[in-house]
Amino acid sequence: xxxxxxxxxxxxxxxxxxxxxxxxxxxxxxxxxxxxxxxxxxxxxxxxxxxxxxxxxxxxxxxxxxxxxxxxxxxxxxxxxxxxxxxxxxxxxxxxxxxxxxxxxxxxxxxxxxxxxxxxxxxxxxxxxxxxxxxxxxxxxxxxxxxxxxxxxxxxxxxxxxxxxxxxxxxxxxxxxxxxxxxxxxxxxxxxxxxxxxxxxxxxxxxxxxxxxxxxxxxxxxxxxxxxxxxxxxxxxxxxxxxxxxxxxxxxxxxxxxxxxxxxxxxxxxxxxxxxxxxxxxxxxxxxxxxxxxxxxxxxxxxxxxxxxxxxxxxxxxxxxxxxxxxxxxxxxxxxxxxxxxxxxxxxxxxxxxxxxxxxxxxxxxxxxxxxxxxxxxxxxxxxxxxxxxxxxxxxxxxxxxxxxxxxxxxxxxxxxxxxx
Amino acid sequence: xxxxxxxxxxxxxxxxxxxxxxxxxxxxxxxxxxxxxxxxxxxxxxxxxxxxxxxxxxxxxxxxxxxxxxxxxxxxxxxxxxxxxxxxxxxxxxxxxxxxxxxxxxxxxxxxxxxxxxxxxxxxxxxxxxxxxxxxxxxxxxxxxxxxxxxxxxxxxxxxxxxxxxxx
Numbered sequence: 001x002x003x004x005x006x007x008x009x010x011x012x013x014x015x016x017x018x019x020x021x022x023x024x025x026x027x028x029x030x031x032x033x034x035x036x037x038x039x040x041x042x043x044x045x046x047x048x049x050x051x052x053x054x055x056x057x058x059x060x061x062x063x064x065x066x067x068x069x070x071x072x073x074x075x076x077x078x079x080x081x082x083x084x085x086x087x088x089x090x091x092x093x094x095x096x097x098x099x100x101x102x103x104x105x106x107x108x109x110x111x112x113x114x115x116x117x118x119x120x121x122x123x124x125x126x127x128x129x130x131x132x133x134x135x136x137x138x139x140x141x142x143x144x145x146x147x148x149x150x151x152x153x154x155x156x157x158x159x160x161x162x163x164x165x166x167x168x169x170x171x172x173x174x175x176x177x178x179x180x181x182x183x184x185x186x187x188x189x190x191x192x193x194x195x196x197x198x199x200x201x202x203x204x205x206x207x208x209x210x211x212x213x214x215x216x217x218x219x220x221x222x223x224x225x226x227x228x229x230x231x232x233x234x235x236x237x238x239x240x241x242x243x244x245x246x247x248x249x250x251x252x253x254x255x256x257x258x259x260x261x262x263x264x265x266x267x268x269x270x271x272x273x274x275x276x277x278x279x280x281x282x283x284x285x286x287x288x289x290x291x292x293x294x295x296x297x298x299x300x301x302x303x304x305x306x307x308x309x310x311x312x313x314x315x316x317x318x319x320x321x322x323x324x325x326x327x328x329x330x331x332x333x334x335x336x337x338x339x340x341x342x343x344x345x346x347x348x349x350x351x352x353x354x355x356x357x358x359x360x361x362x363x364x365x366x367x368x369x370x371x372x373x374x375x376x377x378x379x380x381x382x383x384x385x386x387x388x389x390x391x392x393x394x395x396x397x398x399x400x401x402x403x404x405x406x407x408x409x410x411x412x413x414x415x416x417x418x419x420x421x
Numbered sequence: 422x423x424x425x426x427x428x429x430x431x432x433x434x435x436x437x438x439x440x441x442x443x444x445x446x447x448x449x450x451x452x453x454x455x456x457x458x459x460x461x462x463x464x465x466x467x468x469x470x471x472x473x474x475x476x477x478x479x480x481x482x483x484x485x486x487x488x489x490x491x492x493x494x495x496x497x498x499x500x501x502x503x504x505x506x507x508x509x510x511x512x513x514x515x516x517x518x519x520x521x522x523x524x525x526x527x528x529x530x531x532x533x534x535x536x537x538x539x540x541x542x543x544x545x546x547x548x549x550x551x552x553x554x555x556x557x558x559x560x561x562x563x564x565x566x567x568x569x570x571x572x573x574x575x576x577x578x579x580x581x582x583x584x585x586x587x588x589x
Contacts, residue, residue: 023425024425356489356491357461357490358461358489358490358491358492358493358551358554359430359490359491359492362426362429362548362550362551363426366425366426373461374460374461374462375461375462379462382462388463388464388488388489389462389463417430418435418491419435
């Protein structure tokens with residue numbers, strides 16, 4: 001099949017878990033990568049090697065191991081900066097996950113500082129956000145008296161941009177949106193929205209949790225007015241470990257925000273009366289960070305870069321197109337979101353009238369096929385399409401067409417099991 | 422493979438799913454609760470009507486409006502069959518028996534005398550992800566009944582639906 005990763009069989013061997021055989025001798029068909037991706041051996045080995053040979057606290061430890069650990073941690077920052085095409089490696093902040101990165105942003109905007117949000121100000125989000133890009137902004141509005149507004153979603157699963165100039169106005173202080181939807185798969189026009197937001201002086205925050213695994217990102221090459229001001233993603237969806245995420249921000253913006261957590265290593269000096277703060281990135285990395293996780297993430301983004309994100313993206317689009325075609329052969333099945341593979345990411349949510357998503361996922365699970373059933377932490381997006389929950393398949397760079405065939409076959413079986421034929 | 426599936430989706434469960442008993446919200450009632458399963462979004466709104474009987478408080482009616490999978494829907498239907506018309510104390514014992522079965526990891530032998538159609542849920546206990554589905558309406562019923570017991574017995578005064586709890 002044209003467009004798949006070259007040497008897909010070899011690539012799959014990099015992921016030990018993909019050779020697992022489940023109950024009843026069924027091979028694993030892992031179609032839940034938008035939930036979390038699997039990890040290549042190089043990530044596992046890098047983390048084990050660090051713990052076995054180089055473990056020490058970073059920055060504070062003056063001994064040899066401390067120097068090695070610090071170098072490895074800062075090397076991971078360089079790798080992440082290269083992965084994003086960040087203009088400045090110090091703009092890469094390690095957080096616990098994308099949720100913490102977004103909460104860091106929303107919290108520091110509520111506090112006194114040059115960017116403080118207040119009554120009369122407006123925050124604009126979208127109806128297709130993950131809960132982690134809704135709730136922090138609701139909290140910000142409750143705490144500051146600002147107003148929350150949002151872009152609606154069209155019937156075909158795109159953002160409704162018809163009223164963009166009425167929505168993003170002089171009152172708008174922040175526009176925060178998802179780059180690639182975890183539920184609908186939609187790829188949003190970040191450039192167009194950022195351009196409008198910057199015209200009115202608003203900050204642009206991008207949730208790149210599903211974009212970073214799939215799209216080549218080169219922040220430095222984006223026109224300044226289209227480049228986000230802050231961008232968040234999580235390590236475990238880019239073949240890295242859990243426990244580490246990234247907040248990238250423009251230096252000028254990060255310098256304007258007050259510190260988030262106070263503690264060790266984020267200070268310049270501390271007296272009993274007051275403290276002054278370290279420059280970025282350390283200003284936002286209080287306490288001992290997730291050291292081995294960050295180092296694992298460095299290995300993960302290196303792995304993706306060696307494969308080439310253009311190739312990963314092409315593979316995703318090829319598999320997604322194949323899956324969209326296959327899914328639509330299942331009688332009654334309705335895909336929620338765009339049907340054009342070129343305009344979407346690799347997460348495909350769907351419903352089969354007459355069978356609840358839980359029941360779909362349980363039947364598939366007994367055939368070794370792992371999908372997600374539920375609201376995928378995007379309840380408003382489900383409400384928009386009049387469904388309470390959906391089944392979601394999500395592919396990644398290691399997904400094969402044969403796995404999609406197994407899914408389609410499993411869905412046919414599900415229909416017959418529940419007597420829909 | 423289909424043995425496991427068939428253990429989960431017993432005919433009895435699929436029958437209750439397709440033709441649920443006592444469905445819909447009815448009056449009178451003393452309490453109404455709304456429970457959701459936050460991980461999957463399944464929801465149930467459930468009302469109980471109690472009255473004084475010869476053996477103490479009695480479950481006169483349980484009515485509900487539920488959104489969810491086959492297991493959670495069928496479970497609500499079986500619940501109403503088992504508790505309507507019984508003294509609250511007996512119904513609570515059935516509740517405890519069902520809870521024990523669900524939490525028994527597939528090692529508890531269900532008592533058909535007590536659970537009747539509820540024994541069909543024995544297979545659910547082997548699917549950890551589905552236990553919460555089976556328990557959603559039972560937790561809602563217990564919550565609603567406890568609330569109703571705190572109000573004057575036999576009163577048919579409608580109450581405002583105020584309780585919203587998450588089943589974790």
